[in-house]
Amino acid sequence: MSLRAHVVVQRGSLAVDVEFAVADGEVLAVLGPNGAGKSTLLRVLAGLLPPDVGQVVVDGEQTWDSAERHVPAHQRSLGMVFQDHLLFPHLSVTENVAFGLRSRGARRAAARAAAAPWLERVGLTGLGDRRPGELSGGQAQRAALARALVGDPRVLLLDEPLSALDARTRLTVRAELHRHLADYAGSAVLVTHDPIDAMALADRVVVVEDGRVVQAGTPAEVARRPRTDYVARLVGLVLLPGTGSGQQVALDGGGAVAVAEDAAGPVFVAVRPESVALYLERPAGSPRNVWPARLVAATPHGSVVRCDLAGEVPLTADVTATSFAELGLAPGAAVWASVKASEVAVYTR
């Protein structure tokens, strides 16, 4: 059960042109900011929106979309989970889960009987007679997952399935979703703007910005070596494009960074904010990367203070709340920023 898709569709001013493939049992995360065209992509895969150009092929033989063909949503073997669950408010939980079987021709009793084990699998045993309005957010999203999976669809589409949940529920539902996705034999496509969802649930990630794929790879690759500012910010890195020569990278924005390994040609330099140290005086000693900078903004971030710096090299530094206080820093303050060359990641653009 594989899914191969090349989707070209124009939505207002956004031109979406995305190509990818998902293997059997694989979970692909489509990661990108709001308005990048992720949901449009998913609607095309679901058959709710015909693409302008493109192909959606399942199992290498069933064409869902092509120049000649558009299979409407209700004739596709798919399940879809929406951000705000969209359980039918006038039906009980069991009837919601049984809905797909009923509309595909099962008798009422048979459909209800088939829904019961799914309710058990998602941990909703005994809640089948409730209305969706009587469920908590997490329970509703579990029911929505059962409803999507009940007919063993070839393709499972998940549209921001966790983003409507509160932080604590999201943790548990994410873990459960991970388990269900591992058991799922078809191809799953997860759309999210949350890198943690993508990292935790997906086997592969494509990053979509402005309707285009800007990066693809395993979650670890994407997290370690982001290729756009958006991903870099999501995974908490500062990304500096430049040109390498030896152990020196001349940044496109001016300035230079010393790195620990040889670099040549166009490269990215990625700096972790926690590896950036701040000083009031120019530090004496060995560090090769020392820049004067000005503190423009400081925001508390858990136990650290995230300091945005302006200067020749724009950096972000995480300093502990204690050292922030000891340094007596305030926005506008002049500081020295330093990073060890060995703490800087460098990879080709």
Next chain:
Amino acid sequence: MPAPLLVPALLAVAFLVLPLLGLVIRAPWSQIGPQLARPGVGEALRLSLVSATLATLISLVLGVPLAWVLARSRIRGRSVLRALVTVPLVLPPVVGGVALFLVIGRTGILGGPLYAHLGVTVPFTTTAVVIAETFVAMPFLVISVEGALRAADARFEDAAATLGADRWTTFRRVTLPLVAPGIAAGAVLCWARALGEFGATITFAGNFPGRTQTMPLAVYLALQRDPEAAIVLSLVLLAVSLATLLLLRDRWLGRGVAA
């Protein structure tokens, strides 16, 4: 509350409620029994209820699909269609009656062939009453159901489609239950409008006791001969309208608003 809003609001309430109070105060309560027992009153009431109910049923069967087309389909000229459909809302009912006459009258565009081939005449029959009431009242239903459809989240229909439901199944099993409160509200409006229909009915169906004389026509006629009878008949109509409104509000509308 600011006075520029409060004072006009109170005036509006008085304006709307005082006439009804007047009706109740001036009612010849002792005469109600005998007046109601008079021949023709029961007939007119029954005819009114039956024809208004039939008009509402026809409006439901035809008007709900029309509302769906207006709210959900992407056919061209939808706004023109909506304008055409709602013309009877603003059209003086008498004009509607004349128009119906020209189309379904014995020499009308449709009525001519109907009479020539089948010997059927529509005007001045109970059928004409129902047609006149439907013509005037159906737009009320269409407008409120269309509003309910627009307010309902169309993504539920997307969800149904991803679960294998075609558009007809989706309409029956998802859309219709979701907008049921709106349909009920529309049906009540439609029924009330049909019950009170006067102009189109008297123009197109005439004023024949037992056949086309509905309550509003009976009230009008009685007012000229026997004002006391007119008041009693008006009270009955008021009571029927209020009872329907209260009943339906508790049964459907109230729950619909809460859900």
